[in-house]
Every structure is written in structure tokens, then in C-alpha cells.
Amino acid sequence: MPAPALPVVADIVEITDAFCAEHLDAEYAGLCRALAVKLARKHPSPLLRGDRRIWAAGIVHTIGWVNFLADPAQTPHLKMERLAELLGVKQTTMGNKGALIRDLFGIGRFHEEFVRADMIEKNLMAWLVEVDGLIMDARSLPVPVQHELARAGIIPYVPEQEQR
Numbered sequence: 001m002p003a004p005a006l007p008v009v010a011d012i013v014e015i016t017d018a019f020c021a022e023h024l025d026a027e028y029a030g031l032c033r034a035l036a037v038k039l040a041r042k043h044p045s046p047l048l049r050g051d052r053r054i055w056a057a058g059i060v061h062t063i064g065w066v067n068f069l070a071d072p073a074q075t076p077h078l079k080m081e082r083l084a085e086l087l088g089v090k091q092t093t094m095g096n097k098g099a100l101i102r103d104l105f106g107i108g109r110f111h112e113e114f115v116r117a118d119m120i121e122k123n124l125m126a127w128l129v130e131v132d133g134l135i136m137d138a139r140s141l142p143v144p145v146q147h148e149l150a151r152a153g154i155i156p157y158v159p160e161q162e163q164r
């Protein structure tokens with residue numbers, strides 16, 4: 001990470017960590033940290049320009065968007081209006097910063113780098129593989145095959161389950 005970005009990232013992470021500890025959870029905090037570091041490593045780092053609180057809000061917004069934070073069926077969940085209010089920024093500003101971050105890295109829904117573990121389980125697309133021309137859920141395959149698929153990066157991990 002470039003030296004000029006270190007204090008900026010430290011301030012942003014302080015904001016996102018405190019917010020996540022109070023309103024979300026440790027997993028959200030870790031994902032926000034990872035995104036802040038990724039932004040800091042971008043050359044030139046966009047974090048070096050603009051308000052750190054707005055960058056923090058854009059980061060939380062992006063991670064929340066990837067993981068459907070606004071969906072009341074999710075735990076935790078938080079509407080985007082409330083997210084902006086709690087972070088002390090305007091919702092449109094936060095949303096615009098989140099869109100800029102998503103565009104910068106090509107981040108989509110269920111983005112593998114920033115998706116919560118419980119969301120991976122719900123995302124059937126993360127588990128679909130083609131075997132002899134048939135599309136299958138990799139979780140139904142023998143565990144040694146799952147290990148090979150995970151090692152090759154085809155599935156996210158080998159689910160904890162009994163040997164079949």
C-alpha cells in the first residue's frame with residue numbers, strides 16, 4: 001500500500017469498524033477493511049481525494065449492496081436510507097460513491113471477493129459445475145471431487161458436511 005494512503009485507510013477503517021461493530025457484524029467489518037485496502041492499492045488511489053467519511057460510507061454501501069443488506073430477509077439488514085443516516089452522509093452521495101467503487105472494480109451482486117459466507121451458500125451459481133455435459137450442484141458431488149474443484153477455484157470452498 002502506498003505510504004500516503006496509510007493514514008487515510010486507517011481513518012476509513014476506524015469509521016467502518018466502529019459502524020459495523022455497532023450496526024452490522026465482524027464479517028461486514030472485515031469485508032469493508034478488505035475493500036478499503038483494495039482502494040488504497042489502486043494506482044492512483046482514489047482515497048487520497050475527498051472526504052473520508054464519504055469513502056467509508058461508499059465502502060459500507062458497496063459491501064451492503066453486494067450482500068443485499070437492504071433485504072429484510074437478511075441478517076443483519078439495514079435499509080440504505082438508514083445506513084446513510086447512521087453514517088452521517090446524504091443517501092445520494094453514499095450511493096454515488098458506492099456506484100463509483102463498484103464500477104472501478106467491476107463488483108456485482110455476490111461478488112466472490114466481497115460476499116458474506118452465508119450469502120455464498122444461498123447463491124446457487126457459485127456451486128454449479130458441468131459434469132459430462134450436465135449442470136450439477138457441486139455440493140452433491142463426492143467430497144474428494146469438491147476438494148479438487150475448490151483447489152482449482154471453481155467453487156468457493158468445500159462445505160462442512162459428512163462424507164457421502
